[in-house]
Amino acid sequence: MGECGVPPSQRGQPATFRDGAATDRRFVKHVFDNVHGSITLDPLSLKFMDTEQFQRLRDLKQLGLTCMVYPGAVHTRFEHSLGVYWLAGEAVRCLQTYQGSEIDIDCYDAQTVKLAGLLHDIGHGPFSHMFEHEFLPQVLPGSKWSHEQMSVQLVDYMVDQNHIDIDSDRLRKVKDMIIASSKFAVKKSSEEKHFLYDIVANGRNGIDVDKFDYIGRDCRACGLGCNFQFQRLLEGMRVMDDEICYPAKEYLNIHKLFATRADLHRTVYTHAKVKAIELMVVDALVKADDYLKISLYPFDPAQFWKLDDTILKTIEFADSKKLKESRNIIQRIRRRDLYQFCNEYAVPKDKLEHFKDVTPQDIVCSQKANGVQLKEEDIAVSNVKIDLTRGKHNPLESISFFKDYHCVKKFSITEDRISHLLPATCQDRIVRVYAKKPELVEAVSEAFENFQLKIYGVKTQVHETPEAKKQRR
Known part of the structure; x- marks a missing residue:
């Protein structure tokens, strides 16, 4: 050059x-x-x-x-x-x-x-x-x-x-x-x-x-x-x-x-509210996919660049009966009639390594025989992963440092040499459960608690689902 x-x-x-x-x-x-x-x-x-x-x-x-x-x-x-x-x-x-x-x-x-x-x-x-x-x-x-x-x-x-x-x-x-x-x-x-x-x-x-x-x-x-x-x-x-x-x-x-x-x-x-809205938009897009063929766009650059956030408006104002279910979900978002957040728990540290995503089926299988009978389509689950970009590892250990500008050697800083005020665990897993209908909050919350008891032997959530939420109809 x-x-x-x-x-x-x-x-x-x-x-x-x-x-x-x-x-x-x-x-x-x-x-x-x-x-x-x-x-x-x-x-x-x-x-x-x-x-x-x-x-x-x-x-x-x-x-x-x-x-x-x-x-x-x-x-x-x-x-x-x-x-x-x-x-x-x-x-x-x-x-x-x-x-x-x-x-x-x-x-x-x-x-x-x-x-x-x-x-x-x-x-x-x-x-x-x-x-x-x-x-x-x-x-x-x-x-x-x-x-x-x-x-x-x-x-x-x-x-x-x-x-x-x-x-x-x-x-x-x-x-x-x-x-x-x-x-x-x-x-x-x-x-x-x-x-x-x-x-x-x-x-x-x-x-x-x-x-x-x-x-x-x-x-x-x-x-x-x-x-x-x-x-x-x-x-x-x-x-x-x-x-x-x-x-x-x-x-x-x-x-x-x-x-x-x-x-x-x-x-x-x-x-929690952002994820509730995302779960609803995902449901709307999935239901609209057979008609709009949205899932085909990502495989053709000539089509993909035409896909953007306005897809919601396309669904919302379309006349097709095939988009009715999707339109109804989007209208619920507009009216703030969101999927109801029931509760969440942080996966215990000693269980993080072997954690598997929780599914609506897991919650349904944990409900009691009597009372409201839940179906998988009644429940939405969000498995949230938060880390410092390197999973369970401290990202500082993958970075090369130098002492000063006279120094010609680089080195890494190991965990035992950093401030003891920094967290010892570098990742978090949070499981959140939502009821798609307000009248199901109590049943979903109870099934979610049963699931925690079955998996961990204790309720790992911080607090009970508020009674006011359970009583919403």
Whole structure:
């Protein structure tokens, strides 16, 4: 790679028309973001941004149905993608400033990483992760579909459909960076700069600019405090042995990153009411699938990009009798006639390793013979998993640190050397049960308690289901 990382075929061309070279300011755009301030978009990124496929992200709420509980959570994947684009550029800028010549990072690398940040969520389905993790498994049992894979397919589709001029090597790297933290990550050759693939989606230790943006943006939108400071990590990080490492003194700040993410999962993403609404939307989509064929969209990029959060409006205002059941569920959501939360329990620590998801059938099989006879379709169960990105393991153990900037050795911080105030357990499993009809709350709650006694010998829920809930009709 020659001048400023420009491919040989582009050398000698005017700067405006060369990927990776100094950019003529007449051909850039400035967008003001309410989290990061002014963001400058380069010409190549604008070619992707000014497409129908990218503009679709304006109709995908970042937090899906969370806005039904947190009214301010109406931000979209469009602005999140701009934020990740900007942060990816900031990360590369910091590495260039302090180690540019040492690690051979250039403008071509910078633009490639930024483009990966811009496009990393282009393949996301409607309603945040609910489409991928809740809806598709019901209509396509065993499906291995992922939004990362769809992002890669959509990037190729966008290039072809919009005739975007981008060299094949850069395109390959962008796609590999998008899937770098997924199970589809591609093994890279020894000639690659591996650390560049840890900036947008970090499969090595989970510290990436995607989290930096959505944690700050989601906290702001939901009115929650965020005491994690990503700026310190960007300024302090350093590449050692082709890996991004961090000052040892920042280990508590890094732990705050993972702890804040876990708090968001507990209080926002998996809020009991949010999950109730998600369960209802899943039921509505499943019932509508035979007619609308929603489950076919994820396997064709040409169709998938047309699918967004407006699918609820499509169902709600359709005249077809085949969508009546789905319409009724959506109307219940509008009227706040939600599935009734009965109770929840946290899986005991000593049972976490062998835990299996609880199903409506488990609850039905635990009901008493006398009284109301419950059916599986009367019950909804939400199995919530919250961790610090590494399951039962402490994420700090997978991160490389250095003592100071004179030091040439990296090391990990083991559990016995960190603050004893930090939690000893790094994951939580919560089982929540809902009655689909208010008059069944008492029966479902009783069956749920019987299930706990049968499995654990004790009621593991914190308190009884309130009597007022049981008496609702």
